Amino acid sequence: TLFGDGHFAEFCDDNDYWLTPYATFCALKDKFDGAPWQAWPEQYRSYSPRLADDPELAPGIETARKLQFEFQQEWNELRAYANERGVRIVGDMPMYVSADSSDVWAERKYFAVGADGYPAGQAGCPPDSFSADGQLWGNPTYRWDVMRADGYRWWMRRFKRAFQLYDYVRLDHFLGFSSYYCIPNGKTPLKGAWYFGPGIDLFKRAYQEFGPLPVVAEDLGTVTPAVRALVSATGFPGMDVAQFYQGDPSQSYVPATQKMVYTSTHDTNTLLGWVREHYGLTSGAGASEEEVVRLHDEAVAKADRVMDACLSTNADVAMVTLQDVLRLDESHRMNVPGVATGNWSWQADQASIDASQDHLRDLAEKSGRI
Numbered sequence: 523t524l525f526g527d528g529h530f531a532e533f534c535d536d537n538d539y540w541l542t543p544y545a546t547f548c549a550l551k552d553k554f555d556g557a558p559w560q561a562w563p564e565q566y567r568s569y570s571p572r573l574a575d576d577p578e579l580a581p582g583i584e585t586a587r588k589l590q591f592e593f594q595q596e597w598n599e600l601r602a603y604a605n606e607r608g609v610r611i612v613g614d615m616p617m618y619v620s621a622d623s624s625d626v627w628a629e630r631k632y633f634a635v636g637a638d639g640y641p642a643g644q645a646g647c648p649p650d651s652f653s654a655d656g657q658l659w660g661n662p663t664y665r666w667d668v669m670r671a672d673g674y675r676w677w678m679r680r681f682k683r684a685f686q687l688y689d690y691v692r693l694d695h696f697l698g699f700s701s702y703y704c705i706p707n708g709k710t711p712l713k714g715a716w717y718f719g720p721g722i723d724l725f726k727r728a729y730q731e732f733g734p735l736p737v738v739a740e741d742l743g744t745v746t747p748a749v750r751a752l753v754s755a756t757g758f759p760g761m762d763v764a765q766f767y768q769g770d771p772s773q774s775y776v777p778a779t780q781k782m783v784y785t786s787t788h789d790t791n792t793l794l795g796w797v798r799e800h801y802g803l804t805s806g807a808g809a810s811e812e813e814v815v816r817l818h819d820e821a822v823a824k825a826d827r828v829m830d831a832c833l834s835t836n837a838d839v840a841m842v843t844l845q846d847v848l849r850l851d852e853s854h855r856m857n858v859p860g861v862a863t864g865n866w867s868w869q870a871d872q873a874s875i876d877a878s879q880d881h882l883r884d885l886a887e888k889s890g891r892i
Contacts, residue, residue, distance in 0.1 A: 533591045539679055540624075541587060546574050547624035549582030558622040560639035567639065569628035597687065605689070612738065613688030615680070617695035618645045618661035625676075626662060632669055632676050633662045634704075643704040646711050647695075650743050651766070653860035656711025663704050666720050674720070674727050681728055681735075689736065693758075696739040697749045699724060725756050738782060742766075754780075759839070763787060764832050765796045772797075772824045775831035783837040785829050785846045788856040792845040795852025797825045822849055826881075833885065847882060848874045 534541060546569065547559070554562050566573070574583060601611060619625045621641050626633050634642045641662035649656045669676060684691045693699070698719055705714035728735055739753050741760040753760050762777035763784045769775070777783050785793045798804050803821040805814045825846070833840050845854045848870065857865040 529595075530588070530591050533594060534587055537590075537683075540683060541590060542571070542574050542583075543569050543628035544624045545583040545586035545590070546579065547627055548586040549579040552582050553579070559627045560622070567627075568630070569624075601687075601689075610689040612690045612692055613684055614692045614694055615684055617693070617698045618659065618663070621660070621662050629676060632665055634665055635662050641707065643706055645698075645702065646705045646714060647703050647743060648711055648714060655860065656714070657860045658705055658711050663702055663717075666718075670720060670723065674724050677724060678728065678731050681732065685732060685736065690738055691736060692738040692740055694740045695743070696741045696753070696758075696760075697743055697745060700746070700749045700752045721752060722755050742787075761787075762837070763790065764828050765790055765793070765800075771831055772801075772827040775828070775835065777835050777837055781837060782839040782841060783832045783835050784841045784843075785832050786843050788843075789859050790855070791852050792843070792850050792855050793828060794821060794825045794846070794849055795855060797821050797828065798851060825849065829885070842885075844870055847885070848878045849881065850874065 550559070550562065550566055550573075551557075554566075559567060573579065604611060621633075621635065621639070626635060626639070630639065636642045641660070643663060644658055645661040645663050646658040647653075647656055681691075700719050700721060701716045702719050703711075703714045703716055705711055725735065735756075735758070737756070737758045739756070739758040739760045741749060741753050742763065757780075760778070760781045761784055762781035763786070764771040764775055764777075765786060767775055767777075786796065790796065791799065798817075798821045801821070801824060803817045803824070805817050809817075826849075829842060829846060832842070843856075845856070845868070848854075854868055856868055
């Protein structure tokens with residue numbers, strides 16, 4: 523059977539370093555009706571291997587382990603299916619983890635949290651092109667001095683797991699490895715301050731552990747000379763988003779070297795939505811149907827030119843979101859940074875996909891990349 527052929531036991535042994543604390547955390551979450559671990563009875567607020575042997579928790583721990591094993595089996599099949607057809611999977615690694623997570627609960631020493639387990643300050647970023655007021659994420663920041671002292675053990679385990687799951691790993695908010703922004707509790711992002719991150723030291727340690735790293739750097743936001751130097755020193759490809767180009771990407775687009783090209787990202791407007799806004803191709807109230815159609819057609823044509831320019835660059839990789847392939851406008855964007863509701867709900871529908879078939883074939887013929 524699925525759990526009786528030895529593979530389940532092997533999976534549990536190989537992944538014990540994260541699986542046992544995680545499964546124990548899940549069992550306790552169920553026991554306390556989903557309450558944050560900081561509100562649990564005192565004897566449960568710190569992880570200990572003895573908790574995994576608690577008979578009361580054993581059924582919940584076993585269920586969590588089995589769910590992870592089943593997911594791993596299905597994921598392995600999906601990845602093999604993709605790889606056999608020339609598709610590589612890029613996984614996304616968030617810079618920070620939740621305060622109410624098994625990571626912080628089980629290894630509190632690595633995180634800047636108070637005696638109560640809540641963040642001593644919160645991660646975020648100052649005002650930038652994504653958010654005029656900055657962003658307050660609510661996650662605890664890292665105690666990089668403690669992590670450095672034991673050779674970044676927690677990060678090595680995190681990298682190891684990600685490299686097992688994906689062909690490439692995109693490190694979100696890469697600038698946080700150079701310097702990170704911490705906002706005092708109860709304050710706005712404007713009141714935050716910058717502190718030094720681990721820099722190249724972390725990635726030298728990772729190279730010792732894993733060799734060449736299959737990593738993409740999300741080097742967007744407040745990109746300082748120090749961030750550029752770190753990207754250059756690691757050799758990781760960065761990101762060049764056409765919507766941030768200083769010139770007019772519908773006329774000419776030359777991305778920076780050592781970059782992957784993007785028509786849009788999960789945090790930006792869709793390409794068509796950006797074109798409509800950036801070039802003033804939206805119709806006002808009371809516009810005639812003829813005017814609405816004219817502006818829409820002009821926006822689509824301009825968005826197509828930007829996409830063609832992205833696919834025609836010398837960059838090794840060009841990334842086009844599904845919304846852009848389907849020529850969808852701003853109402854279909856994935857996420858609006860700094861806005862807490864209404865995000866991550868978009869799904870492609872069959873009608874949009876059917877309507878895009880000719881466009882997809884045209885892109886394939888033009889670019890040779892798809």
